[in-house]
Amino acid sequence: MQKYPSLNPNQEFDRSITISNLKLSHLEYKNVEGKNLFERVKGFQNLVGSLRKQKIILYERRNMSPPAQECYGMDDYGDIFYGINFASADYLGLCTNEQAKEAAATAAQEYSVNSCGAPLAFGASKYYMQLKEELKDYWGMKEVLLYSAGWLAGFGIIKGLIRPYDFVVMDELCHNCLTEGAFAATKNVSRVPHLSLEAMEKKVSEIRTANPDACILVVTEGLFSMDSDYTDLVALQKLTLKYEAFLLIDCAHDFGCMGKTGKGVFELQGLQDFSNVLLMSGGSKCLSTNVGWVACNSFEVIDYLKFFSSAYMFTNSVNPVQCATALAQLRILNSEVGSRLRIKVLENYHYMKKELNARGYQIIGYPSPILPLLIGNELVCRVVTRLMIDEGIHCNGIEYPIVRMGQARLRVNLQPQHTKEHMDTFIETFHFCFNKATKIVQESLEKYQLALEQQEQAQQAKENQNKANFNDNRMELKKPNL
Helix, strand or coil: CCCCCCCCCCCCCCCCCCCCCCCCCCHHHCCCCCCCCCCCCHHHHHHHHHHHHCCCCCCCCEECCCCCCEEEEECCCCCEEEEEECCCCCCCCCCCCHHHHHHHHHHHHHHCCCCCCCHHHCCCCHHHHHHHHHHHHHHCCCEEEEECCHHHHHHHHHHHHCCCCCEEEEECCCCHHHHHHHHHHCCCEEEECCCCHHHHHHHHHHHHHHCCCCCEEEEEECCECCCCECCCHHHHHHHHHHCCCEEEEECCCCCCCCCCCCCCHHHHHCCCCCCCEEEEEECCCCCCCCCEEEEECCHHHHHHHHHHCHHHHCCCCCCHHHHHHHHHHHHHHCCHHHHHHHHHHHHHHHHHHHHHHHCCCCECCCCCCEEEEEEECHHHHHHHHHHHHHCCEECEEECCCCCCCCCEEEEEECCCCCCHHHHHHHHHHHHHHHHHHHHHHHHHHHHHHHHHHHHHHHHHHHHHHHHHHHHHHHHHHHCCCC
16 A cells, blocks of 8 residues: 655554544524624534544645646644645546646736626626637537636526416425525425435326416536436426426536537436526636526527626626636536546546455445445544545535435546546545444444443432432431430
């Protein structure tokens, strides 16, 4: 097993942990009450503070160099590390390509650095308009509207089009931006079991029967990132047509990297009828920028969103540097180079899955640049992620509420540029760290259980002593005075 050099070679990390309670989720602290806004949130530190002291809260790790296949990073505790990068969501490994860097530099020289207004208020640029045109051509759609981030697109589309008297039916695992947008738009939101066309049709049919004139929007994703799976989009589109509903597909994680030409899972499955379809996506995974967009074949829908989607109207435009970067990356996606990269990243997926399965580990979902490696126990997952960093592997542990309780996992983000040596090192390191983490957590649980038993024994002994003292006092009171 290759171990990447630590910047502190003499430091041996003690990753043993102390369990003070088994509350692993922060959600119980979400609906806090009390008139003092600052005071009522302090109880959250009872959970997160103890985990942070043990360095197993691993949020806010940051890049200390370009997030290529190997890079430097720093955690929230100031520890700097170096190693193989399976954490960054750069599905085709384009963030360091020279064309994009040159395009960004050219745009910065031409436009300087600015975000000088919303698109409706002199905030766009020629790169902004060109990106819209090339996205339309790439997806084969008539109209595109750019948002300043993928999250804003998901939220803004639903909130901009759906009214309180409309209905939204969505897969239960749809992204936060979609669920937030739906609940902000209407109380008539139904979430159906993941990937179940039967449940989806049942719910849509019920709504249409009870509300023959209502607008119904069905929402799903091209590729669900935490499970790396997808529904039958062709069948779902036909279902929506049957009930005169409309379909929104979030292609944030399959755009650029799935399908023969990278259009997404809808291309992979052969979806052809877009008469009632809205497509949306973001640039953070394959375009190296935070741009988001919606596309459809209706000019009227896109023009309406310009005026009634607040996430578009009241947010500054995507700046020229970002637009130029996205354009450069989009042209790569649409080239023979893009085709080769898509083939290679799936080859890497199949290799990793085969080798990890051979060692008894479970991989969730379908082939994509995302490889969800199931661990199960949330605490084991946290410790594994920490140990992997110590051993020179950057990866992300995912747990509840992002996924179900007991379904914690590593979300392994693959790139075409990962070599066999990179992948073999990951596999060997994970196997080592998983076994070590399991042992650490088991020992900690045993100590925790022992401490509980000792507390119970001490409490019982105290109660027995109090009872004995009480009885002694009663006997003293009953003695006759001589």
